Amino acid sequence: MHTAPMQKLEPAKRLGLVVVVTGYGKGKTTSALGMIVRAVGHGMKVCLVQFMKGDLHAGEYDGLKLVAPYVEHHLTGKGFCGIQGNPYPYQEHRANPQEAIELGKEKMLSGEFDILVCDEINNALRLKLVDLPQVLDLIESKPPNMRLVLTGRDARSEVIDRAHTVSEVNEIKHAYRQNIEPQPGIDY
Amino acid sequence: MHTAPMQKLEPAKRLGLVVVVTGYGKGKTTSALGMIVRAVGHGMKVCLVQFMKGDLHAGEYDGLKLVAPYVEHHLTGKGFCGIQGNPYPYQEHRANPQEAIELGKEKMLSGEFDILVCDEINNALRLKLVDLPQVLDLIESKPPNMRLVLTGRDARSEVIDRAHTVSEVNEIKHAYRQNIEPQPGIDY
Numbered sequence: 507m508h509t510a511p512m513q514k515l516e517p518a519k520r521l522g523l524v525v526v527v528t529g530y531g532k533g534k535t536t537s538a539l540g541m542i543v544r545a546v547g548h549g550m551k552v553c554l555v556q557f558m559k560g561d562l563h564a565g566e567y568d569g570l571k572l573v574a575p576y577v578e579h580h581l582t583g584k585g586f587c588g589i590q591g592n593p594y595p596y597q598e599h600r601a602n603p604q605e606a607i608e609l610g611k612e613k614m615l616s617g618e619f620d621i622l623v624c625d626e627i628n629n630a631l632r633l634k635l636v637d638l639p640q641v642l643d644l645i646e647s648k649p650p651n652m653r654l655v656l657t658g659r660d661a662r663s664e665v666i667d668r669a670h671t672v673s674e675v676n677e678i679k680h681a682y683r684q685n686i687e688p689q690p691g692i693d694y
Numbered sequence: 695m696h697t698a699p700m701q702k703l704e705p706a707k708r709l710g711l712v713v714v715v716t717g718y719g720k721g722k723t724t725s726a727l728g729m730i731v732r733a734v735g736h737g738m739k740v741c742l743v744q745f746m747k748g749d750l751h752a753g754e755y756d757g758l759k760l761v762a763p764y765v766e767h768h769l770t771g772k773g774f775c776g777i778q779g780n781p782y783p784y785q786e787h788r789a790n791p792q793e794a795i796e797l798g799k800e801k802m803l804s805g806e807f808d809i810l811v812c813d814e815i816n817n818a819l820r821l822k823l824v825d826l827p828q829v830l831d832l833i834e835s836k837p838p839n840m841r842l843v844l845t846g847r848d849a850r851s852e853v854i855d856r857a858h859t860v861s862e863v864n865e866i867k868h869a870y871r872q873n874i875e876p877q878p879g880i881d882y
Contacts, residue, residue: 535728694732
């Protein structure tokens with residue numbers, strides 16, 4: 507159906523944006539995964555550090571393996587801290603994000619990547635698994651051409667102030683409120 | 695860093711949800727792309743029909759080629775109707791989405807796919823490139839286990855009523871308001 511020639515955009519100036527995706531609706535990690543699809547399509551190298559996830563298998567783990575030459579993926583979480591059924595004590599929850607933020611910074615400065623995604627870092631900050639000065643230091647250490655994506659609910663205003671693009675995903679409806687369990691391919 | 699064994703969730707009942715992603719912020723198409731990453735990670739087959747895009751090269755076109763055995767991708771648009779610089783008359787804009795919605799329905803009913811993504815269909819509806827009865831018919835024709843994702847700003851209430859999960863992506867900040875041009879890997 508498509509016949510017109512396709513134009514290629516190229517900005518006069520490439521900039522390594524800071525993007526924040528926050529809010530309580532479905533679509534924050536999913537949006538970060540979508541940016542990864544875009545980035546790998548441009549031949550960029552991506553480092554994804556997931557701060558809160560790691561104990562439950564999610565479709566993206568295997569989906570991202572298909573684009574593995576472009577994506578380095580670190581799962582550092584022990585699941586969501588404080589939610590029912592999660593057996594780990596607070597200090598164990600904090601240990602991994604503390605390593606994760608150091609790792610993220612190291613990868614960001616390594617020169618090997620074009621984009622660093624810190625998935626659920628806002629949430630990790632809210633739960634005091636990482637500290638505000640650490641997150642601000644990460645943002646301020648960003649090389650000019652590096653892209654940095656920070657997801658998770660309750661993004662701090664100090665983080666929002668330092669971002670170029672900030673979206674808030676709000677829940678209008680969610681299947682789980684209709685007593686529908688999380689569904690593969692959609693929710694995980 | 696991650697040592698605990700990973701649990702695999704499996705819902706007692708698999709359901710083909712209808713998911714709507716709307717709003718004016720960045721992260722609707724990106725979120726749909728993320729659901730595609732999840733779905734292919736579960737070995738699902740995806741059909742993506744993009745209703746408004748097609749004249750400008752975007753990273754996802756090449757990114758999705760990397761997962762091509764799992765994703766059939768139809769670009770049907772002539773760019774955004776009515777925006778400055780777009781040279782096509784209305785009737786030409788409407789012709790392609792009209793074919794696209796028929797194609798989407800055919801693919802949805804073909805039995806070949808687990809998930810159909812209609813990207814920017816809400817926007818196409820708002821611009822009268824497709825009609826409300828066509829979109830409602832698409833939703834109502836959905837086989838029970840098929841997942842259907844509908845993106846685009848200004849989702850109609852009749853569409854929202856028929857969805858299980860609806861997210862609204864609001865703009866808190868956007869780089870373009872700081873006179874930063876769209877950036878590859880992030881914006882396209």
